[in-house]
Amino acid sequence: MASSLRLLSIGALGVFLTGCQSLMEQAYEPSVRPSSNPQIVDEVQKNDPRAAMGAREHPRIVASYGGEYHDRKTERLVARITGALTAVSENPNQSYRITILNSPAINAFALPGGYLYVTRGLLALANDASEVAAVLSHEMAHVTANHGIERQKREEAEVIASRVVAEVLSSDLAGKQALARGKLRLAAFSRQQELQADVIGVRMLGEAGYDPYASPRFLESMAAYSRFMSVEPDNDQSLDFLSSHPNAPQRVELAREQAAKFGPEGSSGDRGRDYYLAGIDGLLYGDSPEEGYVRGQTFLHSSLGIRFDVPEGFVIDNKVEAVLATGPGDIAIRFDGVADSSNNSLEAYLTSGWVAGLLPETVRSIKVNGLDAATARASAERWDFDVTVVRLQNRIFRFLTAVPKGNADLDRTANILKASFRTMTPAEAASLKPLRIRVLTVQPGETISTISSRMMGTDRKLDLFKLINALPAAASLSPGQKVKIISE
Numbered sequence: 001m002a003s004s005l006r007l008l009s010i011g012a013l014g015v016f017l018t019g020c021q022s023l024m025e026q027a028y029e030p031s032v033r034p035s036s037n038p039q040i041v042d043e044v045q046k047n048d049p050r051a052a053m054g055a056r057e058h059p060r061i062v063a064s065y066g067g068e069y070h071d072r073k074t075e076r077l078v079a080r081i082t083g084a085l086t087a088v089s090e091n092p093n094q095s096y097r098i099t100i101l102n103s104p105a106i107n108a109f110a111l112p113g114g115y116l117y118v119t120r121g122l123l124a125l126a127n128d129a130s131e132v133a134a135v136l137s138h139e140m141a142h143v144t145a146n147h148g149i150e151r152q153k154r155e156e157a158e159v160i161a162s163r164v165v166a167e168v169l170s171s172d173l174a175g176k177q178a179l180a181r182g183k184l185r186l187a188a189f190s191r192q193q194e195l196q197a198d199v200i201g202v203r204m205l206g207e208a209g210y211d212p213y214a215s216p217r218f219l220e221s222m223a224a225y226s227r228f229m230s231v232e233p234d235n236d237q238s239l240d241f242l243s244s245h246p247n248a249p250q251r252v253e254l255a256r257e258q259a260a261k262f263g264p265e266g267s268s269g270d271r272g273r274d275y276y277l278a279g280i281d282g283l284l285y286g287d288s289p290e291e292g293y294v295r296g297q298t299f300l301h302s303s304l305g306i307r308f309d310v311p312e313g314f315v316i317d318n319k320v321e322a323v324l325a326t327g328p329g330d331i332a333i334r335f336d337g338v339a340d341s342s343n344n345s346l347e348a349y350l351t352s353g354w355v356a357g358l359l360p361e362t363v364r365s366i367k368v369n370g371l372d373a374a375t376a377r378a379s380a381e382r383w384d385f386d387v388t389v390v391r392l393q394n395r396i397f398r399f400l401t402a403v404p405k406g407n408a409d410l411d412r413t414a415n416i417l418k419a420s421f422r423t424m425t426p427a428e429a430a431s432l433k434p435l436r437i438r439v440l441t442v443q444p445g446e447t448i449s450t451i452s453s454r455m456m457g458t459d460r461k462l463d464l465f466k467l468i469n470a471l472p473a474a475a476s477l478s479p480g481q482k483v484k485i486i487s488e
Contacts, residue, residue, distance in 0.1 A: 054113035058099075061117060065101035066288060066320050069120045075100060077279030078118065081133050081272075082140075088207040090144045090200065098136075103320075104286050106222055110139040124285050124437050125225055127470050127484075129272025130214035134205055138215070141200035198251060202258035211269035212259035216252045221470050228460075228467055277482050281439040285486050286457055287318050289434055294318050296459065298420075299335070302429040306397065308335070309420035311413055331413055334400040346374035346389050349396060355387055356380055369422040375414075379405075386414035390421060397421070433488040437468075442481045451477070456487045 062068055082098050096114040101107075104121040111117075116139055118132070126132045198215070206212040262268045287293045292301030294316045300307040310316055314327035325333040344352075347363050357380035366373045368390050378385040386401040399417050403410045435457045442451065452465035466475070469483050477483065 054097075054111035054115035057111055058115055061111070061115075062099065062101065064320060065103040065105070065107075065117075065119060066291060067102045069100040069102035069284065071100075071283070073279055073281075074120075074123065074283060077129075077276065078123070078132070080275075081129050082116065082136055084208045084210070085133060085137050085140060085204050088204050089140060094144060096140065096143075102284075102288055104288075106225060108135045108139055110142050112143065114143055116140065116143075120284055122222075123280055124283055124484075125221060125468060126218060126276070126280075127221075127273065127468075128211075128214070129276040130205065130210040130269065131218040131221070132276070133208065133210045133272075134201065134215040134218050137204040137208075138197045138201035140204065141197035144200065194251070198255055199258055202255055206259070206262040206269060209270055211271045212262045213256070213265045213269075214271070215255040215259065217470075219252050219255065221467075225467055228463065274482070277439045277484070280437055280484075283437040285435045285437050287434070289432075291318055291320065292323070293432055293434070295457070299323055300424065300428070300432060302424065302432045304337070304392075304395070305424045305429060306392065307420075307422060307424050307428070308417055311416050327413070329407055329409055330404055331407065331409060332402045333413070333417065334402075335398065335417075337395050337397045340391060340394050340396045346372060346391055346396070349389060350374050350376050350387065355385075357385070358387070366418075368418050371421075371423075373418075375418075384410055386410055388414065388418055392423065435486050435488060438485050438487050440483055440485060442477045442479055442483060444479045446477065446479075448475065448477055451483060451485060454487060455485050458486070 078098055078100060082096055086092075086094075086096060094114055096116050098116045098118070100123070101117055101119045103119040104124075105119050106122045106125055108116075108118040108122055116136060118136065122135065123132065126135075202212050202215050205214060259265070289302065292299060292304070297312060297314065297316070298307060298309050299316055299318065310325045310333060311327060314325045314331075314333070317324045317326070322334050322336040325335075327333075342349075345365075347365055350363050351358060351360055355376075355378055357378040359377045359379065362375075362377040364375060366375055366388075368388070371390050371392055373388060373390040375386065375388040378387055382405050383402050384405050384407065385403075386399070388399040390397045390399075399414070399421070401410060401414045401417065403413070440451065448465065448471070449462065452462045455461040455465050458464045465471075465483075465485065466473070468486070
């Protein structure tokens with residue numbers, strides 16, 4: 001129940017906006033191009049119609065995940081892993097184009113024609129080359145089995161159905177929710193396709209010389225990370241591997257059965273731990289500078305020079321399209337910004353039609369820490385909203401707070417946002433540094449407690465340290481052992 005309520009509250013903000021553009025969307029199409037520096041091949045097969053399908057979607061995928069992540073050392077690492085898998089692929093003539101996405105999400109996927117994607121968030125969570133190979137071999141299996149072509153046929157039928165829904169129910173909340181459900185269905189392969197990719201992927205792992213048990217091992221690591229990052233233990237995470245790749249226990253068991261064909265666990269295959277850790281040392285972790293930073297209850301963006309706080313108990317999710325926050329009582333917050341080239345008043349902007357259900361009599365001009373602002377109330381379906389806009393130079397920043405109708409916390413939540421939104425000082429902006437994965441060698445006398453205390457960007461230092469190093473609850477460290485921490 002907690003999961004469905006949280007997703008519904010975020011969905012309410014999406015339905016509530018009618019024509020919202022985010023900071024990133026302002027330069028969406030022109031600034032994004034397919035990679036000119038593929039890591040596996042110089043050029044995807046020109047005459048392959050499946051590659052043309054992947055090429056059409058590539059810019060949109062890259063934009064949706066914050067662009068490409070470029071680091072020569074990490075790119076060489078991923079290329080090495082993919083190259084080893086390509087040599088044992090079921091289709092040796094298939095070329096692959098691997099892109100590292102600049103996103104902290106835990107995800108990997110493939111498009112027809114050999115377009116492979118892995119996020120830097122997944123690379124940060126993995127502890128050896130065999131775990132990344134397990135993910136990539138699964139995605140390569142989708143390509144060799146032509147699952148993307150089969151999905152396209154379903155998409156064509158879905159487009160027709162969506163057009164009917166849009167025409168008949170365009171102003172109806174149920175219609176919009178039906179469109180959203182259609183998109184979610186198209187984001188995942190069928191259960192049978194996933195199982196087939198699991199079988200092919202584990203076989204590729206073993207034949208490439210990697211530890212075949214990396215597949216079930218990393219599935220469990222990703223599930224543990226998803227639970228750690230959730231507001232509630234059972235909540236789904238959007239844009240991650242497990243939301244688009246079902247993690248049923250039988251899938252883990254199937255992976256173990258396939259791995260057992262290569263021998264007992266620990267008896268065969270290389271994990272590639274040392275060269276993997278060397279390849280991700282210094283990897284960007286969490287938010288990128290271009291998207292701003294989340295530090296506890298605070299969002300900060302040095303380039304835009306702004307910051308604000310959310311109430312205690314809220315969790316901030318810094319997405320490409322907007323900053324979202326969810327909290328107790330099914331309250332949701334959305335923050336974004338749009339370019340402002342007009343001289344119109346902010347009151348006029350609020351009533352210009354981008355807000356559905358706006359109550360015109362509630363529109364009023366205010367000041368937010370010395371900045372020109374305006375605020376209003378809105379109502380739609382089962383939700384009440386506070387809408388506040390703030391002008392800063394050539395941008396309008398927008399706060400939308402949604403609560404279930406009658407929830408008395410609307411004013412308190414919105415007022416915390418308004419009171420805390422301000423410009424950053426030059427010293428504050430200069431002090432902001434991104435977090436990175438740092439690989440350390442355990443020294444004599446050091447313990448899990450002493451090393452985890454050096455973790456940054458989290459209040460749950462010990463838990464996250466164990467998680468990113470896949471350490472069991474009762475684990476201890478030995479001198480000379482290599483471990484990952486998160487620090488500047």
